[in-house]
Amino acid sequence: MKKPIAWIMDTTGFVTEEFKAHPDVYIVPLTIHFGAEEFIDDGVDLTNDDLYKRIKEATSLPKTSQPSAGKFAELYNKLQEQYECAIAVHASAKLSGTIASSTAGAEMSGFKVYAIDSLALSYGLSGLVERGFELEEQGLKAEEIAQRLEKETTNFRNYILIGNLSQLYKGGRMSGAHYYLGSLLQIKPIVQLTADGELKPIDKVRSHNKAIQYLIKHAQKDHEDYGVRRFQIMHGHTMKEAESLKQEVLKIIPDADILIGDLSSSLAVHAGEETLALLWRKDDL
Known part of the structure; x- marks a missing residue:
């Protein structure tokens, strides 16, 4: 059979x-x-x-x-x-x-x-x-x-903090001027896989700490609105930062169930080393 x-x-x-x-x-x-x-x-x-x-x-x-x-x-x-x-x-x-x-x-x-x-x-x-x-x-x-x-x-939520601007530059996704200014000003681009499956920039944040809080703010909102408590942190060869992000999420959502893993290679070759992504499904009740 x-x-x-x-x-x-x-x-x-x-x-x-x-x-x-x-x-x-x-x-x-x-x-x-x-x-x-x-x-x-x-x-x-x-x-x-x-x-x-x-x-x-x-x-x-x-x-x-x-x-x-x-x-x-x-x-x-x-x-x-x-x-x-x-x-x-x-x-x-x-x-x-x-x-x-x-x-x-x-x-x-x-x-x-x-x-x-x-x-x-x-x-x-x-x-x-x-x-x-x-x-x-x-x-x-x-x-x-x-x-x-x-x-x-449509229940998938994701916020991706780009870690290495040089990779976007080498890949032709950022001009030399934008790369120079972004590096100089320590701008952290945040991108997202949209509801129609495209990868698009949604915001730019000054400083790594502000970027981390940006990710956590959105996770906290869906936790409060929908009861989401299962999250995934995907990282580009930066386990230390992933663990740190996990601890920051747990401060806000103490009962969160958080899995940490590596970014897929297909995303890693574009997003770059040190990229962090916080992901969840809105129906995780």
């Missing part, structure tokens, strides 16, 4: 230890390109330490590429022997072509795959997969789960 649902995600999401150990979760990695060199984004082929070291030394930023439709088709051909269907949760289509490859791969294989645009990256993607586990345990069928997850993409 076939199992009901295989769960698919890509490495733009935060790959938790639970996902790695889960027998029905399949992680499809992106590829990171440093010039002619290619690395599989699996944390083994290129560790986080190596990634940031290479980024720091590079004159231009690395590029990322989604898995091909053929890679997905190969996986789906194998899975249809064991599962009735799959639910695939992928990075925002505005930021990555992964969901298009996944959908094309499903068509090539003839396997039923419910592909969901998370409209997010990092834990915004992973949190939907975890939510899917809960719905499956409640007895919902795959189609119902997929429909619920698509609706719940």
Whole structure:
């Protein structure tokens, strides 16, 4: 007898230890390109330490590429022997072509795959997969789960404090004048994955401390308004700052449940070392 649902995600999401150990979760990695060199984004082929070291030394930023439709088709051909269907949760289509490859791969294989645009990256993607586990345990069928997850993409909240302006500059996302002034004035850009899945600047804050308080203020509001107490802190190779942010959140929300993890490589190559992101789902009651 076939199992009901295989769960698919890509490495733009935060790959938790639970996902790695889960027998029905399949992680499809992106590829990171440093010039002619290619690395599989699996944390083994290129560790986080190596990634940031290479980024720091590079004159231009690395590029990322989604898995091909053929890679997905190969996986789906194998899975249809064991599962009735799959639910695939992928990075925002505005930021990555992964969901298009996944959908094309499903068509090539003839396997039923419910592909969901998370409209997010990092834990915004992973949190939907975890939510899917809960719905499956409640007895919902795959189609119902997929429909619920698509609706719940709007519950994701995120505030991202850019850590390294030089990376934005090298990536062509900031002019030389803006880079100089931003560094001189210690301006901290704050960006956000919007409700339609785009990554956009939403504010600029003077000083690191003010930026941290900016993040916490928004978390506190949703805690007070909606009872949110589960938060995620994603960081770009700066665990000390992530731990500090956690302690600051706990001062305001003492019963908060906070997970700390690394930024996905796809976001790290753009956002930069020392980036901090505070994330949560508005329906976490």
